[in-house]
Amino acid sequence: MRVLPFGLAEIDDRLPSGGLALGVVHEVAEGGDLGVIHAAAATLFVAGILSRMTGPVLWCLRASDLFAPALSQVGLNPNRVIYAEAPDERMLPLLIEEGLRHRGLAAVVGELAKLPMVASRRMQIAAEHSGVTAIILRRWRSPATAAVEVGQPTAAVTRWRISALPSSPLPAPGIGRRRWRVELVRCRGGGTGEWDLEGCDEEGRLGLLANLADGSAARQGTLVEEPPWQARLRIGA
Amino acid sequence: MAAHRLDLRRGIPLAHARAMVPDLTIADADPDADAEGLHRLALWALRYSPMVAVDPSDGLWIDITGASHLVGGERPLLDDLVGRLAGMGVASRAAVAGTPGAANAIARFGHRPVCVVDDALEVVSALPLAALRLPPEMTMELRRLGFETIGDLEATPRAPLAHRFGTSLGRRLDQVFGRVAEPIVPVIPTEAVQARRSLVEPISTAEALQTVVGALVTDLCGQLEQRGLGARTLDLLWHRVDGTMQGIRVGTAKPVRNAVHLTRLLNERVDKVDPGFGIEAAVLTATLAEPLTAEEVGRLVGAETDLAASDDAATIAGLIDVLGNRIGHDRLYRCAPLESDVPERSVARIPALAPPVPTGWPTQWPRPGRLLSPPEPIETLALMPDHPPMAFTWRGVRRLIRRADGPERIHGEWWRRDREMAAARDYYAVEDHEGERFWLYRSWEGSPETGPMRWYLHGLFG
Secondary structure (H helix, E strand, O other): OOEEOOOOHHHHOOOHHHOEEOOOEEEEEEOOHHHHHHOHHHHHHHHHHHHOOOOOEEEEEOOOOEOHHHHHHOOOOHHHEEEEEOOOOOHHHHHHHHHHOOOOOOEEEEEEOOOOHHHHHHHHHHHHHHOOEEEEEEOOOOHHHHHHHOOOOOOOOEEEEEEEEOOOOOOOOOOOOOEEEEEEEEEOOOOOEEEEEEOOOOOOOOEEOOOOOOOHHHHHOOOOOOOHHHHHHHHHO | OHHHHOOOOOOOOHHHHHHHOOOOOOOOOOHHHHHHHHHHHHHHHHHOOOEEEEEOOOEEEEEOOOOHHHHOOHHHHHHHHHHHHHHOOOOOOEEEOOOHHHHHHHHHHOOOOEEEOOOHHHHHHOOEHHHHOOOHHHHHHHHHOOOOEHHHHHOOOHHHHHHHHOHHHHHHHHHHHOOOOOOOOOOOOOOOEEEEEEEEEEEOOHHHHHHHHHHHHHHHHHHHHHHOEEEEEEEEEEEEOOOOEEEEEEEEEEEEOOHHHHHHHHHHHHHHOOOOOOEEEEEEEEEEEEEOOHHHHHHHHHHHHOOOOOOHHHHHHHHHHHHHHHHOHHHEEEEEEOOOOOHHHOEEEEEOOOOOOOOOOOOOOOOOOEEEEEEEEOEEEOOOOOOOOOEEEEOOEEEEEEEEEEEEEEEOOOOOOHHHOOEEEEEEEEEEOOOOEEEEEEEEEOOOOOOOEEEEEEEEOO
16 A cells, blocks of 8 residues: 655554555544634645645635645645636535546545535545545534534545644744644544644644743754744844 | 617618718618628637527527536626627627527517526516517507517417417417427538538437447547647537437637547536437537647657556646536636735636746745635734734634734735835734634735724634
8 A cells, every 4th residue: 555654653653554545535624613614724734745745636625715825835836736616515526536536646635514425435436446645624614513514424544633733932932833733533444643743844744843842942942943034033123 | 879879760761861960971781791790700609609590680599508607607608798799899788598589589678788587488578579570560460459568469369369370479489488499500610620420310328429429529530630630629519309409518728639538528518418309410510629739749649659658747638628627617727926925916826737837936934824815804902013913803702812923014016006005014923822823914004104004814824
């Protein structure tokens, strides 16, 4: 089985074959009241995975609130992504399935609210057949609908939940590297897990937290690198 | 229209007209040239649907069944059509209705110049008799009998009318209300590459139709090859035994001459065809064909010599065409950088198969994964004018700000609009106590020091 390792032993060990399986369906959701609607962190998590693959990607969506410069900042080359904007919600699963049948793609991303068992089964079969990876990014209309639908079974091989955490501490006031709680809620043939990690860097890789939440690492000024905009800010000030 | 305002009407003597408007420009009527012009206009209207027919002497029928979604719906199609005609200097009236007769009646006699009618019955009933396309003398006679509208006629017993006026009256009524089919004779561009199959026995199953599609496409690709062309738009017309026609249209993002690819696109839509009692002939026309680029030809040659080779780019083009025919090619796009500092202007949509763009977005500053459009106003609590706020309220939820970065000042683009001359935005990235990260800006509408200011939320970082 072809896999895409995360490069973090903690996560890869929990997954069968030591990485994110390719040619199957994965499901990514975001926690929190804002997350279930906008899924901003989950989007970057997905973009980080895509940036470590090679080949074109089909991104099926309905709302056009995706901001491409952010995807390019986690290493996803805009030339690789083809967006398909569905006119209505019912069309989305059909577009995703059609994309999954074409071997020329590396992956298909679908922003879906509803993922019925039958639709996810069909996607899984199409993905297994062509070897194209499907990542379903769940986006709900409101926290209430999310609460109802989040636990329903699908044919996805793994299910992830991403939640935003306060960012890494910096030696100066400001926002450090983004941090996420990454939960592996379900994994066929593997374990579950929960990790607090640093969000995707410019090559789409997740990072381990410097295990010094009290800020001692920041005080030493070695482990946490200062982002370039922060440095420029202080020079300007 | 202008003539109407000057009180010039059809049928008045020329001398009379000259007396009313001394500097009147006069041209002889030229029905042949008019008819030719109308035919040319019909060929132009093939952009909207494979089935366009001339409605003499000054009308067009366009059968938009199954074609309107490619322009975004019936109403956008009509607006686009009337707008383009106006751009050519042609004043027009247009209507969408369930039958050719009703559409004709509403377009010529309805109250509004452009309208989409769902329930034609009601609207058509109120229209005058002239909308029925009857001979003028028959219309006159009916009016003498006291009939004013189509609804009056519809409410009258049919037999006495038929006795007096013949069957044509009843047929016109039935055509308007859709009780009798009215086949239209579509125009075919003369230069077009075309393949045709007449069938010995009528067919109706999807498999049989697909077999015919395969044969037609092979023919057509042969002809395209002789002319060095690739198809951009294909129209497939199915002639049914009852004399009506069903059309399928597919489009491609690039000129294509690959039989497998084109067959697949057409077969995708074969289930939209209602064969009725059977189909006796099929005509496949390459309505829009363009020269093949050298790259495409090379790929064709490659595909013929090595069947196993599947070029990635070729399959992507195939996927784009399949998806494009479902949702419209303008809904498939890539994002490319545009030189603008204003975030919502910095992303351009380019066609999915456009050549790769060289660079990404230049900014080093973090950008949010989700951008709200338009930015949403927020209530803020700010202590110092040049600092990020302490807290803000968005969609009824108050959030305390723990950390912030900024400001990043973005000036208005005065070369686009005068209003942006003095406008500026100060962007801040902020993080609340739960770790949610937001992109806020303070907007200055005047000089940054004195003008009024407002706060907006523009994006979510995640």
